[in-house]
Amino acid sequence: MKKITVSFTLNGDQVEAEVPSTWNLLRTLREYFEITGPKEGCGVGECGACTVLIDGKAVNSCIYPVAEVEGKTVTTIEGLAGEDGTLHPLQKAFLENNGVQCGFCTSGMIMSAKALLDENPDPDEDEIRTSLSGNLCRCTGYVQIVESVQKAAEMMKDKS
Amino acid sequence: MIDYEYLKPKDLEEVFSLLKSYGERAVLIAGGTDVMVNIRNKKLAPEALISLRGLEDLAYVKKGEDGYHIGALATHRMLETSSLVQSELSALYDGASQVGSVQIRNVATVGGNICNAAPSADTASPLLALDAVAVLRGPGGSRKVPLTEFFTGPSQTVRASDEVLVEFEIPSEMGQFGSAYHKHSRRKAMDLPILGVAVSLKIEGEIIRDARIALSVAAPTPMRAMEAEAYLKGKKLSDDVLIEAGKIAANEASPRDSLRGKAWYRKEMIETFVPRMAHKALERLKNR
Numbered sequence A: 001m002k003k004i005t006v007s008f009t010l011n012g013d014q015v016e017a018e019v020p021s022t023w024n025l026l027r028t029l030r031e032y033f034e035i036t037g038p039k040e041g042c043g044v045g046e047c048g049a050c051t052v053l054i055d056g057k058a059v060n061s062c063i064y065p066v067a068e069v070e071g072k073t074v075t076t077i078e079g080l081a082g083e084d085g086t087l088h089p090l091q092k093a094f095l096e097n098n099g100v101q102c103g104f105c106t107s108g109m110i111m112s113a114k115a116l117l118d119e120n121p122d123p124d125e126d127e128i129r130t131s132l133s134g135n136l137c138r139c140t141g142y143v144q145i146v147e148s149v150q151k152a153a154e155m156m157k158d159k160s
Numbered sequence B: 001m002i003d004y005e006y007l008k009p010k011d012l013e014e015v016f017s018l019l020k021s022y023g024e025r026a027v028l029i030a031g032g033t034d035v036m037v038n039i040r041n042k043k044l045a046p047e048a049l050i051s052l053r054g055l056e057d058l059a060y061v062k063k064g065e066d067g068y069h070i071g072a073l074a075t076h077r078m079l080e081t082s083s084l085v086q087s088e089l090s091a092l093y094d095g096a097s098q099v100g101s102v103q104i105r106n107v108a109t110v111g112g113n114i115c116n117a118a119p120s121a122d123t124a125s126p127l128l129a130l131d132a133v134a135v136l137r138g139p140g141g142s143r144k145v146p147l148t149e150f151f152t153g154p155s156q157t158v159r160a161s162d163e164v165l166v167e168f169e170i171p172s173e174m175g176q177f178g179s180a181y182h183k184h185s186r187r188k189a190m191d192l193p194i195l196g197v198a199v200s201l202k203i204e205g206e207i208i209r210d211a212r213i214a215l216s217v218a219a220p221t222p223m224r225a226m227e228a229e230a231y232l233k234g235k236k237l238s239d240d241v242l243i244e245a246g247k248i249a250a251n252e253a254s255p256r257d258s259l260r261g262k263a264w265y266r267k268e269m270i271e272t273f274v275p276r277m278a279h280k281a282l283e284r285l286k287n288r
């Protein structure tokens, strides 16, 4: 088994991993770093449960070769809450507006929504739906998820 | 068991020397959205992946005196958010903005879409309708291949195993065309097209000066409907003329029956969408 060493920034910390060169980022996060927020639903880019941010952009970590994160900045759902445990407005909004049912899709949904709100703090419903079109949810029917993102956008605007 | 080396060359010279030493045992990887899925599905079992992501200077969209240049490493997201593509190469905007999801578009490249050569590739028809020329570079130098000659079959292209696609050139004249692409699919997102139709038109007063019509999933490779284009040239613009062009294009196509759609259905949809995309292209030209 051929191995590689990669170093990158993970949720604010400088980290290094020595893993098989065939591993994708998702497997590295889950099995090497025990960061289990990102989930494997399909493993082939279809469901979005594995969504993380790389240099601020939403990507499917299940088809992202780990070798390519060298020098980059990776953010997972674990990196959203404040040091003291204060939840990110998106996390709060999902909890308060029934954006979460079984929770399997949630970390991916929130990461896609985060990438959107960082780029566009005031998205309309269409823009929200487009940004979440690569994230499948089998429970909610999406309406509460879209509402959660709208509420989070409002909270974030009020703050700033 | 899957086991490969992951090689990260820093420039094209290094890519060529790795391709030379690994030969058939290596596969090039750009965004990896086709390659990683194919490895997982056991359609590919390379001994080495040669990453093109170090070639950051091949990720661009620009306009020069000699036309438009689109680097092979440009992501669909770059194309989708480029105001130049939106306004002057609108069909390509239509295609790129409908590939997969935001997550896919953030990493998947236009070069990968074309080299993967799926009959359903969403940037193929737009690029065909914009007269794109593929620039391939190998250890011996560069060659230019019009996209009309690039595809040789499903998943097959004229690219030699030691060549890298570096960019697409689009003649500056295409800036005077209006263009549009329709991806015909059952779902709005995350679905491959049952059919793709791209039309670009140049108009003077009421006269159609020039036209391009490109179709995907209408034949073993993305194709141009050149008889329909020839029919349109010099005609006075009217609904009847566009409807006739749609019929001619449908006759030129040779779609197959598949799970996604029957051949007769695809032909009817070509008849429907050629005129519609022509109207959309003209509308855009007017609003520019």
Ligand SMILES: Cc1cc2nc3c(=O)[nH]c(=O)nc-3n(C[C@H](O)[C@H](O)[C@H](O)COP(=O)(O)OP(=O)(O)OC[C@H]3O[C@@H](n4cnc5c(N)ncnc54)[C@H](O)[C@@H]3O)c2cc1C
Binding pocket: A044, A045, A046, B027, B028, B029, B030, B031, B032, B033, B034, B035, B036, B037, B052, B072, B073, B098, B099, B100, B101, B104, B107, B108, B109, B110, B111, B112, B113, B114, B115, B116, B120, B121, B122, B123, B159, B163, B164, B165, B166, B190, B191, B192, B193
């Ligand atoms: C969930 C999902 C949804 C998708 N939806 C769509 C869709 O809606 N429409 C669509 O068209 N496609 C879709 N795709 C397919 C894929 O995303 C596109 O074809 C994409 O553009 C491929 O680009 P890439 O950079 O990821 O290619 P890679 O996977 O890196 O490469 C693809 C092929 O091209 C070769 N290659 C790449 N770059 C070069 C180069 N510069 N020179 C020579 N060879 C090269 C590679 O060796 C490989 O054979 C989807 C894929 C997934 C996983």
Ligand code: FES
Binding pocket: A039, A040, A041, A042, A043, A044, A045, A046, A047, A048, A049, A050, A051, A060, A061, A062, A063
């Ligand atoms: S697990 Fe990555 S998209 Fe489904």
Ligand code: FES
Binding pocket: A099, A100, A101, A102, A103, A104, A105, A106, A136, A137, A138, A139, A140
């Ligand atoms: S909450 Fe269950 S999949 Fe979305």
